[in-house]
Amino acid sequence: MASEAAPVGTESDQSRPNVARMYDYYLGGCHNFAPDRAAAEQVLSIFPDTPVAAQTNRHFLRRAVRHLATEVGIRQFLDIGAGLPTQGNVHEIVRECAPGSRVVYVDVDPVAVAYARQLLAGAPDTTVLRADVRRPDELLADPEVNRLIDFSEPVAVLLVAVLHFVRDAEDPWASVARLRDEGVPGSALVLSHLTLDGAPPVPAQAGRAVYQQSSAPLVPRTHADISRFFDGYDLVEPGLVWWGDWRPEPAPDGDRPGGVSHGYGGVGLRR
Template sequence: MAGKVRVDLTVPSAARMYDWLLGGSNNFEVDQAACELLLDAAPTTKALALNNRWFLQRVVQALAKEHGIRQFIDFGSGLPTQNNVHQIAQAVDRRSRVVYVDNDPVVLAYGRSMLDENDRTAIIAADMVDTGQILGHPDFDRLIDLDQPTAALFVSVLHCLPDDAKPDELVRRVVGKLRPGSFVVICQLVSEDPRLRQEVTDLMLEQTHGNWGRVREKCDVHRYFEGLDVQEPGLVDVTDWRPDSELQQRLRSVEWTEYGGLARVP
């Protein structure tokens, strides 16, 4: 058994901040204070978080129902909330298997307690850029057969990586392990306003003590999808990715967006 990992309650976590924005309770005062600063800079960020979560639910359901995907790898999965990937996929087919990957100790603690009784899911403690550790993990071998179609999810997480972590190379490494007919889901925070990009990036770097990346531009996200077959409706603000209610179309973030989509490995 691994030793206990100490959680520094004086430093906000991007995962716990996201949990607070979604109305969750697995966060601390330091995370809430950081979110208030973020909302000062980008007041519609709660709408952005909600729409991103709804996008995750829609795209996983589409992968399971329409494309028959039964294996999912969720990179940087974040804190468990309602309608997680395994719940959506297993509602379509109870045999669906999901591996979550995260390195936040609070995420790992809550995730393991939630998944203890579900033998078709697991959470791996790893930095998502460490693909060797992830793909070589016993739980990965138990649940994921890379000779079968698989979905790799990078949902609202690549902006947590700095440029020197080479998020585009991470995507290519993972895609290179997937068989043709597999799928990749990617979205990340973008803004076409250079002032906002810098302000929010500086804020998050300061609040998380450097444990973040940066707000990028749409052209950066396009590079993640090079060589992949982007599915309809293309690369969009995820609010517009096959919305299933008028509320989801009306509730929009203004200052920045989650931008991305779904692509097939040719």
């Protein structure tokens, strides 16, 4: 099922594929338009297991958030590049395992923000704002961030499937370091990132070409380059691994619990 109407009060170029709406389509969501679905289908013709990988990434997010809430005791979550609201999002996870936790969702796309505000209206201790991970000072100074997030206490910064849309020239490592420096020791970074490690070069280039026509180019990175985002953090075991291999839970059907992964994920605690 797909939506052909943007939220009231938003302006969106619906003729151009949008990476957040393409991801929503991979996850089986309904907040996408015909150009998003057409581009996503091109990707699926190259990498047919992309929807499974997208679900594996979402499962990684849930396990990481649950770990930080229940095992580490963090009660503040800043989800940057949150995209379109999907079932099992951060505020739903912490509501179950750590009631009273505060969640701030951030995205640069106005339609994603508008949808999130509609769907999360009235949700306690939760807010949504438009900001850009490439401008961390502006993000950290936003009144809505500071209304719910107290940076004198540990906070978890979530950067899940977002930094592979930031070019090297825009120095995403500096942005992550700025967010790290705002937090106190014991704060956390949850990060997942697309890679082409091990992917055949021809289909990999074809997949990237689809995203060149979308709202953001695709910038897959190697394990070594992704590891640099965790400078200043101590990685939680098992470290930076394939999404499905980060503390996998037993699969109900007895199959390997990890699932299909197209990238690496990890959780770090600030020193």
